[in-house]
Amino acid sequence: MKEALDVEQLRAETPGCGAGMHFNHSGASLPSQAVLAAIWDYLRKEAIEGPMEAASGTSALLEEVRADTAALIGADPNEIAFLTSGSAAWGAAFSALPPLVAGDRILVGRQEWGGNLATMQEAAARAGARIETIPARDDGSVDASALASMIDDRVRLVSLTWLPANGGLINDAAAVGRVTKGAGIPYFIDAAQALGQIPIDVASLGCDVLKATGRKFLRAPRGTAILYVRQEFLPRLTPRSLDVLSGPIVDGVVKFRNDARRFEAGEISPALIFGLGAAIRQARTLGIGAIRARISGLSSALRDNLRGIPNVTLRDMGTELSGIVSFTVKGVPAADIRAALAERQIAIGANGVPYTPLDMTARGLDHIARASVSYLNTASEIALLSEAVADMARRV
Structure with a gap:
C-alpha cells in the first residue's frame, strides 16, 4: 500500500531531522x-524597510492566514484571534467572563492543564467559588454522563483539556459539548495537543472557546497561538485589557471590536504569524486525516515495543489514543530518562505533577517520560528509541 505522505521528502524539507531523533513534538515540533x-x-x-513600514502592507496577507486558520478548525475568520501563547489565549478568554461570586462552580476534566487550573483556582479562591472535577470513565476519559448529573444553576464554566499533556488519552470533547450546549453553560476547550494532530471542527465540538498553540504538532514557530471564540458567545466576554485595536476610544467611549480580535493586541509579530500560516497551509495540504493515520500507526508500534520491555510501564489511558506515549522506567526519574536519551541524540519530554495535577495525583504518579510522535518520525526511529529505553531498563 502506498504511503499517503511522502515522508522522505518532508524530512528533507525539515532541517532538524538531520540533527537527531525528535520525539518531543508535544513540547515543540520541528519547523519546515x-x-x-x-x-x-x-x-x-523589516530590516530593509523598517518594521512599521513593512507592516503597513501586510493586512491582506495576515487575513489570509486568519482565513486558513479558520478553515483548519471549521470556524469563521471573524472568530479567530492570534496570541503569543496558549496560556495567554486561555487566560484572556477566562478573565473576560463575568466575575465569579461565592457559591459559583467550575467543572473541569481530570486531565486539566496545570496552567489553566491555576488560573481558575486563584480566581475561585478570591470569590469563594469552587472547582470540581468531572468523574472519569474506566478508561480514564471524561464521563459526559456524570457531567450531566452535576449541572445546576451555579455552574459558570466547563473546561476540558482535550488531549492531556501526560499521556495518549483523547477525551470525548464533543460529548461534553452536547451537555454544555443543552444546559447553556460556557464551554472552553484546550486543544494545544490537538491542533495539527487530529481533525478539529468547532461546530461538532460545541465549544464556545478553543485555544491552541502553534509550536506543537502543527510545527509552527514558538510565540504563536490561536484563540477561537464563537461569534454568538463573544458579547458575553469583556476583555480585561485593551488597546487601540481591540477597544479604541471613540467619542469618549470604549468601542469593543465585534469579532475575536477584541482579544488581539495591535503589536504582534507578522514574521511569526506568517510562519504560522506556512505551517497551517502545509497541514491542510497534507491532510489532517493522513497525518492522524501515520501518527496513530507509529505511536501504536512504539506502545507495543515498550509494553514488552521489563521494568517499563506504559502510563497511557483511554480507548482512542493520540501520538503522545507516556511511560516510566522502574526507579528512574523521568528527567534522568530524558537526559540519558539526549546523550544518544534522542529528544523526549518529561512531565511532573504541575502539568496535570489532578490526574497525576489521582493515579499516584510523580513523573512520566513522554515520547510524542509526529508524521516526520520513521519506523527505524521507533525501533532505536525502543532499544535505547530497553538498554536503560536492563540496568535497573
Missing part, C-alpha cells in the same frame, strides 16, 4: 524550511 523561509523573508523586509 517553508516555515523558516516565511519568518526570515519578512524579517529581512
Whole structure:
C-alpha cells in the first residue's frame, strides 16, 4: 500500500531531522524550511524597510492566514484571534467572563492543564467559588454522563483539556459539548495537543472557546497561538485589557471590536504569524486525516515495543489514543530518562505533577517520560528509541 505522505521528502524539507531523533513534538515540533523561509523573508523586509513600514502592507496577507486558520478548525475568520501563547489565549478568554461570586462552580476534566487550573483556582479562591472535577470513565476519559448529573444553576464554566499533556488519552470533547450546549453553560476547550494532530471542527465540538498553540504538532514557530471564540458567545466576554485595536476610544467611549480580535493586541509579530500560516497551509495540504493515520500507526508500534520491555510501564489511558506515549522506567526519574536519551541524540519530554495535577495525583504518579510522535518520525526511529529505553531498563 502506498504511503499517503511522502515522508522522505518532508524530512528533507525539515532541517532538524538531520540533527537527531525528535520525539518531543508535544513540547515543540520541528519547523519546515517553508516555515523558516516565511519568518526570515519578512524579517529581512523589516530590516530593509523598517518594521512599521513593512507592516503597513501586510493586512491582506495576515487575513489570509486568519482565513486558513479558520478553515483548519471549521470556524469563521471573524472568530479567530492570534496570541503569543496558549496560556495567554486561555487566560484572556477566562478573565473576560463575568466575575465569579461565592457559591459559583467550575467543572473541569481530570486531565486539566496545570496552567489553566491555576488560573481558575486563584480566581475561585478570591470569590469563594469552587472547582470540581468531572468523574472519569474506566478508561480514564471524561464521563459526559456524570457531567450531566452535576449541572445546576451555579455552574459558570466547563473546561476540558482535550488531549492531556501526560499521556495518549483523547477525551470525548464533543460529548461534553452536547451537555454544555443543552444546559447553556460556557464551554472552553484546550486543544494545544490537538491542533495539527487530529481533525478539529468547532461546530461538532460545541465549544464556545478553543485555544491552541502553534509550536506543537502543527510545527509552527514558538510565540504563536490561536484563540477561537464563537461569534454568538463573544458579547458575553469583556476583555480585561485593551488597546487601540481591540477597544479604541471613540467619542469618549470604549468601542469593543465585534469579532475575536477584541482579544488581539495591535503589536504582534507578522514574521511569526506568517510562519504560522506556512505551517497551517502545509497541514491542510497534507491532510489532517493522513497525518492522524501515520501518527496513530507509529505511536501504536512504539506502545507495543515498550509494553514488552521489563521494568517499563506504559502510563497511557483511554480507548482512542493520540501520538503522545507516556511511560516510566522502574526507579528512574523521568528527567534522568530524558537526559540519558539526549546523550544518544534522542529528544523526549518529561512531565511532573504541575502539568496535570489532578490526574497525576489521582493515579499516584510523580513523573512520566513522554515520547510524542509526529508524521516526520520513521519506523527505524521507533525501533532505536525502543532499544535505547530497553538498554536503560536492563540496568535497573
